[in-house]
Amino acid sequence: MPSVRPISPTEHRDHLATLPSASFLQTPGWARVKSEWRSESLGWFDDAGQQVGVALVLYRKLPKLNRYLAYLPEGPVIDWSSDDLGSWLDPMVRHLRTQGAFAVRIGPPVVTRRWTTAQVKDGIADPAVRLLGQIPPAERTPAGARVVAQLHELGWRHQGVEGGFAAGQPQFVFQIPLRAADGTPRSEDDVLKGMNQLWRRNIKKAAKEGVEVTRGGRDDLAAFHELYVHTAQRDHFTPRPLRYFETMYDALSADAPERFTLWLARHDGDLVASTIAIRVGEHAWYSYGASSTEKREVRGSNAIQWAMIRDAIAAGAAVYDLRGITETLDADDPHVGLIQFKVGTGGEAVEYAGEWDLPVNRALYKAFQLYLQRRG
Amino acid sequence: MSLTLTVDGPRWRAHLEQVAAANPGLVPVAKGNGYGFTLGRLARRTQWLAERGHDVRALAVGTYDELPEVAQRWAGDLLVLTPWRPWVPLPDAATSRRLVHTVSRLCDLRELLHADPAARVVLERMTSMRRHGMAARELWEAGDLLRKHPGARVEGLALHLPLGQGTHLGEVTRLVNDFVAAEIPTRGVPQVWVSHLTDAELTTLRTQYGDFAIRPRIGTGLWLGDRGALRVTATVLDVHPVERGDAFGYRGRTAPKSGHVLVVSGGTAHGIGLEAPTGEQSIKARAATLARGGLDAVGFVRSPYAIDGKQRLFAEPPHMQASMLFVPHGARVPEVGEDVDVRVRYTATAFDRVVVTD
Numbered sequence: 001m002p003s004v005r006p007i008s009p010t011e012h013r014d015h016l017a018t019l020p021s022a023s024f025l026q027t028p029g030w031a032r033v034k035s036e037w038r039s040e041s042l043g044w045f046d047d048a049g050q051q052v053g054v055a056l057v058l059y060r061k062l063p064k065l066n067r068y069l070a071y072l073p074e075g076p077v078i079d080w081s082s083d084d085l086g087s088w089l090d091p092m093v094r095h096l097r098t099q100g101a102f103a104v105r106i107g108p109p110v111v112t113r114r115w116t117t118a119q120v121k122d123g124i125a126d127p128a129v130r131l132l133g134q135i136p137p138a139e140r141t142p143a144g145a146r147v148v149a150q151l152h153e154l155g156w157r158h159q160g161v162e163g164g165f166a167a168g169q170p171q172f173v174f175q176i177p178l179r180a181a182d183g184t185p186r187s188e189d190d191v192l193k194g195m196n197q198l199w200r201r202n203i204k205k206a207a208k209e210g211v212e213v214t215r216g217g218r219d220d221l222a223a224f225h226e227l228y229v230h231t232a233q234r235d236h237f238t239p240r241p242l243r244y245f246e247t248m249y250d251a252l253s254a255d256a257p258e259r260f261t262l263w264l265a266r267h268d269g270d271l272v273a274s275t276i277a278i279r280v281g282e283h284a285w286y287s288y289g290a291s292s293t294e295k296r297e298v299r300g301s302n303a304i305q306w307a308m309i310r311d312a313i314a315a316g317a318a319v320y321d322l323r324g325i326t327e328t329l330d331a332d333d334p335h336v337g338l339i340q341f342k343v344g345t346g347g348e349a350v351e352y353a354g355e356w357d358l359p360v361n362r363a364l365y366k367a368f369q370l371y372l373q374r375r376g
Numbered sequence: 377m378s379l380t381l382t383v384d385g386p387r388w389r390a391h392l393e394q395v396a397a398a399n400p401g402l403v404p405v406a407k408g409n410g411y412g413f414t415l416g417r418l419a420r421r422t423q424w425l426a427e428r429g430h431d432v433r434a435l436a437v438g439t440y441d442e443l444p445e446v447a448q449r450w451a452g453d454l455l456v457l458t459p460w461r462p463w464v465p466l467p468d469a470a471t472s473r474r475l476v477h478t479v480s481r482l483c484d485l486r487e488l489l490h491a492d493p494a495a496r497v498v499l500e501r502m503t504s505m506r507r508h509g510m511a512a513r514e515l516w517e518a519g520d521l522l523r524k525h526p527g528a529r530v531e532g533l534a535l536h537l538p539l540g541q542g543t544h545l546g547e548v549t550r551l552v553n554d555f556v557a558a559e560i561p562t563r564g565v566p567q568v569w570v571s572h573l574t575d576a577e578l579t580t581l582r583t584q585y586g587d588f589a590i591r592p593r594i595g596t597g598l599w600l601g602d603r604g605a606l607r608v609t610a611t612v613l614d615v616h617p618v619e620r621g622d623a624f625g626y627r628g629r630t631a632p633k634s635g636h637v638l639v640v641s642g643g644t645a646h647g648i649g650l651e652a653p654t655g656e657q658s659i660k661a662r663a664a665t666l667a668r669g670g671l672d673a674v675g676f677v678r679s680p681y682a683i684d685g686k687q688r689l690f691a692e693p694p695h696m697q698a699s700m701l702f703v704p705h706g707a708r709v710p711e712v713g714e715d716v717d718v719r720v721r722y723t724a725t726a727f728d729r730v731v732v733t734d
Contacts, residue, residue, distance in 0.1 A: 133584055149553055152550055
């Protein structure tokens with residue numbers, strides 16, 4: 001059975017560097033982005049003392065009590081293919097209990113189901129289909145099913161997608177695979193051919209209009225942020241402060257220079273779109289995006305996405321991840337537009353195992369859930 | 377002269393067709409006393425449903441011993457619900473090609489595949505009922521074993537869920553997930569053979585598991601679902617007037633007041649007067665059971681026979697093939713040869729005759 005102990009951010013970073021990839025939410029840099037929570041790097045060690053796993057724990061304090069929800073977003077980074085997950089998770093839970101955790105929340109980075117672009121499109125077109133889960137998936141993964149089965153067995157509780165603590169991480173995401181089934185990298189041409197006609201036309205149009213996509217430095221974050229606040233007003237969401245992105249830039253770049261990339265799309269000197277891309281090893285994410293309301297016809301958003309996808313291909317990434325989609329396929333749902341935009345890239349809808357809780361102190365856990373329900 | 381089940385043929389058949397139409401992939405269950413109809417009749421009726429174009433491809437029986445009753449009358453697949461055990465002899469080659477075994481233990485799967493490498497099986501997963509079935513990890517091992525036996529034919533997953541009380545969908549989702557985790561090699565679309573789900577639950581299951589075929593196993597709801605199509609009657613065999621204090625019967629009981637003693641067909645051989653537990657758990661139901669036992673000690677017990685809509689008392693405990701009833705003075709006395717209604721549990725009654733009207 002592996003043992004678990006706290007490790008330094010350097011040990012944490014070094015272990016991640018030996019892996020093909022991990023969620024950016026499990027990097028030491030992410031702890032500094034989420035500085036409002038106490039954090040801890042944990043390492044798993046086998047009998048020979050070799051490090052075999054790593055996790056970033058965020059301790060979220062209960063109001064008025066010295067107790068914490070130990071949250072491991074999209075983690076821990078362990079061998080999820082193990083048939084004995086208990087031997088990995090149990091020592092972790094024992095450690096977290098000594099740190100004052102009343103409950104543990106994890107997000108196994110394991111795929112459970114996949115749907116093709118065509119399936120998602122048919123689902124949106126079919127009025128009888130309201131949720132992704134109502135379409136038979138192209139694949140149910142046995143590896144994901146084994147993780148789910150074991151978590152049930154070990155007493156973990158699946159957290160519903162709706163509601164829950166601070167909304168949690170999305171269980172459904174949209175991804176463009178950048179490798180073929182046999183593992184060979186896909187070419188730019190191949191990925192472009194997978195996109196729908198509208199996307200291809202818009203990418204071409206942006207080039208014809210002379211949209212220029214460039215990488216920015218830390219100083220350009222202010223320009224990104226201005227456009228992002230504008231986007232937030234238009235699309236009715238609460239923007240984060242500029243400081244948040246500066247911290248993210250500093251923290252993630254300190255881990256590895258390629259981790260954080262700011263992208264800017266300009267037309268005649270006007271900033272029409274700007275995005276933040278994150279890459280950890282073989283996994284590239286589209287993380288934040290902003291676009292102008294003026295000059296939509298020059299298709300800055302498509303141009304900037306295409307630049308990020310090309311960059312991911314050039315870097316040898318296996319996946320381009322457009323992050324969360326809601327499970328809804330209801331054509332009347334306001335979220336469906338976002339799915340349709342992502343579906344146009346020709347990727348696949350992917351379901352992860354979702355977030356799971358283990359109550360350590362049942363009474364406090366119950367009280368905590370009631371508190372969340374009341375908070376709405 | 378007999379205890380008769382009369383079936384309103386057109387109404388009953390219409391009900392069967394309606395259930396079959398609403399449940400594609402239906403697996404009719406014919407077990408025990410054939411729900412009162414006999415196994416042979418249910419097998420022929422299943423054949424009729426298939427010939428009428430309904431999606432009925434398998435008939436389920438309870439035990440291996442019931443197979444001969446149905447095998448000649450139904451041409452499709454046969455499922456045995458009781459899990460196979462190593463002492464069960466395998467049937468002849470012709471039957472075994474149609475036979476789907478329920479396997480609920482890894483060791484049985486190993487032995488069955490040894491005895492018949494081309495066996496057709498459904499793997500039973502333990503449910504909250506905790507009767508038969510494999511645990512999740514046993515199912516994983518079954519997957520490993522089956523991948524080494526490419527000749528075996530896995531038809532899918534079998535679930536036996538408890539009755540009623542809330543929805544089973546959460547449980548079914550978990551159990552099907554275990555089947556996915558086990559990477560069981562199936563030919564074609566994997567199937568989930570399941571019983572005791574409501575129509576709404578089945579509909580949800582079909583949407584969520586469009587990549588599986590759902591095979592609802594239905595017995596009671598199919599054969600006995602339309603009680604109005606069924607009537608059970610006994611024949612009045614004899615009528616004797618009695619005065620208060622007259623002795624009668626095997627035990628020389630005396631009549632409590634004047635009236636008539638009736639001898640009607642139907643006795644312990646048919647299951648008359650033998651109480652089968654209903655599984656009702658309410659205080660009222662249990663008190664009623666106690667009261668019935670108590671009546672027996674002090675006087676007459678209520679019988680399942682009804683004359684002119686009124687249930688009559690047993691004059692003494694039922695005999696093997698006939699029963700004696702007491703009809704008090706003042707009530708209409710039926711003629712010898714007249715039919716009277718009987719309320720029975722169909723699954724616990726052996727009828728002398730089953731008459732299906734055209």
